[in-house]
Amino acid sequence: MKVLLAFAGSRGDAQPGVLLGRELQGRGHDVTVAVSPNLVEFASRHGVPAVPFGLDSDELLRAQRDDRRFRHLNPFQRLRAIVDLQRRGFGESARDLVAATRGHDIVVTGMACEEVAVEVARHHHIPVAAVHFFPIRPNRSVPVVATGWGQRIPGPLNRLGWRALTAARARALASEVAALPAAPASFDPVGVPGAQGYTAIQAYDPELFPGLANELRDSPFTGFPVPDTTQYPDVEPEPVAFRRTAVIGAAPGTSTGVSAGRHRNGVAYPAIQAYDSELFEWLIAGPAPVYAGFGSMPVADPVAVEAMVREAGRRLGLRVLLVGPMFRGRIGAELAVVDQVDHRAVLPLCAAAVHHGGAGTTAAALRAGVPSVICSVQADQPYWGRQVESLGLGATAPFAGLTANRLERLLIRATEPDVRLRAAAYGARFRDDGVRRAADVVESLAPDTVARDAAELSAATIGGV
Secondary structure: OOOEEEEEOOHHHHHHHHHHHHHHHHOOOOEEEEEEEHHHHHHOOOOOOEEOOOOOHHHHHHHHHHHHHOOOOOOOHHHHHHHHHHHOOOOHHHHHHHHHHHHEEEEOOOHHHHHHHHHHHHHHHHOOEEEEEEOOOOOOOOOOOOOOOHHOOOOOHHHHHHHHOOOOOOOHHHHHHHOOOOOOOOOOOOOOOOOEEEEEOOOOOOOHHOOOOOOOOOOOEEOOOOOOOOOOOOOOOOOOOOEEEEOOOOOOOOOEOOOOOOOOOOOOOOOOOOOHHHHHHHHHHHOEEEEOEEEEEEOOOOOHHHHHHHHHHHHHHHOOEEEEEOOOEEEEOOOOOOOOHHHHHHHHHHEEEOOOOOHHHHHHHHHHHOOOEEEOOOOHHHHHHHHHHHHOOOEEEEOOOOHHHHHHHHEEEEEEHHHHHHHHHHHHHOOOOOOOOHHHHHHHOOOOHHHHHHHHHHHHHHHHO
């Protein structure tokens, strides 16, 4: 089977495509991963053939930073901003994908470029699978408005709202879609939920959205596509099975909950596995720090953000691990600043994770069993923040307008004993097999698989007669 995996967006958007590509490649399939031009080297470094398509994701992130509508209180203004961003580079992405898809049996895509990939699959007469990192299909269970009062919206109105958003996106992109090469009229359309040739893979834990699995019975749930480092240790090192849980207001140097030799999936991990000895020495030298990192989100004033996070930590007697290439790297007694870290190794050593609420970082915090303080910027991030808060796994607020006072209050809420216990309990039952389960779904959708299954059924029927 020849599979094209088209995953536009930042590294967090591309990594699930790389992981899925490696899993399918390991099963003997011919795989190509299409990512933003600036991420081709990242994908290739992890052993999958990669080609560029569309615009540089850094360029799109800069556009998001400069568009004030992404921070507008009106959700419809934010929706317009998202659609306008999707229009940017739509033609280039489609042109690149039309060429890259030629000769493949199936297209697998992420949420950032689903509309483009669906039309390209239509053009080539092949099925398409869309990997959803958040529930965007019409449903009753997920509030359509990511606000406190949105939790009170009746289920039927939520479903209508999600339908309206889906229709609005389709209308906004209609002119770009019309400009693409048309598929023959005899081909059954894809891209519409329920239509032939389209499958939406729900790549998150349905437990986080009570009632949703019963609504989306035609969409397979595979769990978060996190690295399974028993197979792919070079994507992220194995976790550190040594954990300290800080106590708010405790004397410097005190911590609780030290453990070692933890087992996961039947494998015993060593107490410490250092891939950065200086950082790990800092991590274990004192009480558990607060992790703070905002992924690829544009940070307009890194100096002010650093001061804010550091001040909130100082007030609570917590050390701070600040992560991001926009900050000036250094390691001191109460503050360590580094470009990037392995979430799976570092987050279990932290008291809480302050982050933007991307699906990947949210999954990493949930997997580590630590509370989240989600400071959302755009897209699905406010929804993850509200859902994590509503389930008692953390706290949330918009990144815009965040101050040291507000961050301090959020950290106090997120590190209350009951929140820490719930987060730890969720981490203990987190499933690591999301990539393998997604690969199973993709294999089941391939045209040759369908034909083979039909032939086997026919042979079995004849044999039975």
